Amino acid sequence: MLFQRILITGANGLLGQHLVHKLGQVPGNDVLATGLQDSPRYAGGSCGYTPLDITNPEQLRAVFEDFTPDVVINAAAMTAVDACESDRDACWKINVDAVETLARLSRTHGTRLVQLSTDFVFDGEAGPYTENDRPHPISYYGKSKLAAENHVRKSGLTNWAIVRTVLVYGMAENLSRSNIVLWLLDKFSRDETVHMVTDHIRTPTYVVDLADAMERMVRFRRSGVYNLSGGELMSVYDLALETARVFGYRAELVQPTDSRTFSQTAPRPPRSGFIILKAQSELGWQPRTLSQGLAHLGVTLGLPTFA
Numbered sequence: 001m002l003f004q005r006i007l008i009t010g011a012n013g014l015l016g017q018h019l020v021h022k023l024g025q026v027p028g029n030d031v032l033a034t035g036l037q038d039s040p041r042y043a044g045g046s047c048g049y050t051p052l053d054i055t056n057p058e059q060l061r062a063v064f065e066d067f068t069p070d071v072v073i074n075a076a077a078m079t080a081v082d083a084c085e086s087d088r089d090a091c092w093k094i095n096v097d098a099v100e101t102l103a104r105l106s107r108t109h110g111t112r113l114v115q116l117s118t119d120f121v122f123d124g125e126a127g128p129y130t131e132n133d134r135p136h137p138i139s140y141y142g143k144s145k146l147a148a149e150n151h152v153r154k155s156g157l158t159n160w161a162i163v164r165t166v167l168v169y170g171m172a173e174n175l176s177r178s179n180i181v182l183w184l185l186d187k188f189s190r191d192e193t194v195h196m197v198t199d200h201i202r203t204p205t206y207v208v209d210l211a212d213a214m215e216r217m218v219r220f221r222r223s224g225v226y227n228l229s230g231g232e233l234m235s236v237y238d239l240a241l242e243t244a245r246v247f248g249y250r251a252e253l254v255q256p257t258d259s260r261t262f263s264q265t266a267p268r269p270p271r272s273g274f275i276i277l278k279a280q281s282e283l284g285w286q287p288r289t290l291s292q293g294l295a296h297l298g299v300t301l302g303l304p305t306f307a
């Protein structure tokens with residue numbers, strides 16, 4: 001059995017909670033969950049938890065010295081794209097400076113670093129993207145995530161991985177931010193109409209599948225860049241329509257629009273999405289289709305579905 005001590009940052013977030021759950025179930029894994037809060041936002045769980053603000057180098061150093069992780073997964077980030085555009089200092093501190101510190105500590109302690117990144121490192125002119133396509137971010141969030149990637153690559157670490165993902169949906173406990181599917185279900189349950197863009201193309205990712213792929217990456221000790229997302233390319237409008245269908249709401253609640261009608265603080269890549277052949281072939285991983293992911297989510301939420 002492979003014994004690994006795994007440190008997870010941002011453990012109270014959507015992905016973080018699923019990573020704690022997934023990696024904590026594997027015999028031989030000793031998982032330490034960390035987050036900004038004094039205690040975990042999720043109930044139960046057999047893993048240890050300690051508060052950790054990744055922008056605090058002293059706290060980071062203490063955790064590395066006390067826990068001596070074999071692997072660090074950095075799922076902590078400032079993820080609100082418009083907030084990153086308007087509060088650039090905070091964004092850079094969390095998304096870039098903290099990653100530089102994490103990479104330096106990982107190198108000193110011989111720790112593998114797995115850094116989460118995003119389709120927003122691309123401009124969205126030519127998606128879906130492979131791992132080898134050239135990034136060109138158009139938002140401050142995207143720039144910060146690319147700068148973090150570059151710190152990891154140039155840190156001198158011999159064993160690092162960058163996991164890029166896309167439009168993640170799913171359920172976790174007491175989240176500070178909602179996600180697209182939970183937001184849609186809330187609107188539909190109130191019989192409210194939503195206007196969804198037809199010109200933003202993505203490969204939506206079910207968080208349970210993402211955590212599964214990341215557990216494989218840790219187990220197989222993969223390094224380098226990996227695209228981990230759903231396998232179906234679709235517009236945000238089509239995603240909303242399918243959500244309505246699977247959860248039994250009227251299709252008329254979803255109205256098409258395009259991005260020119262929205263004024264958002266940060267620009268979004270129009271056509272992103274990923275080609276995931278590398279992950280499928282190297283990890284033996286197959287994400288659910290959107291309808292399968294929604295049906296699985298329905299079970300978690302205790303809602304009837306029509307997948």
Ligand SMILES: NC(=O)c1ccc[n+]([C@@H]2O[C@H](COP(=O)([O-])OP(=O)(O)OC[C@H]3O[C@@H](n4cnc5c(N)ncnc54)[C@H](OP(=O)(O)O)[C@@H]3O)[C@@H](O)[C@H]2O)c1
Nearest residue numbers: 010012013014015053054076077079116118165167168176
């Ligand atoms: N969600 C998506 O659609 C998506 C798409 C592409 C890439 N990603 C990437 O995937 C990763 C995980 O995202 P997610 O969806 O799980 O986002 P999330 O739910 O917003 O989780 C991020 C977590 O980081 C925490 N955090 C923020 N600042 C911190 C700090 N200084 N120290 C420690 N923790 C801090 C947040 O705490 P609070 O809860 O207190 O705010 C939150 O719990 C991120 O790197 C993100 O960029 C996400």
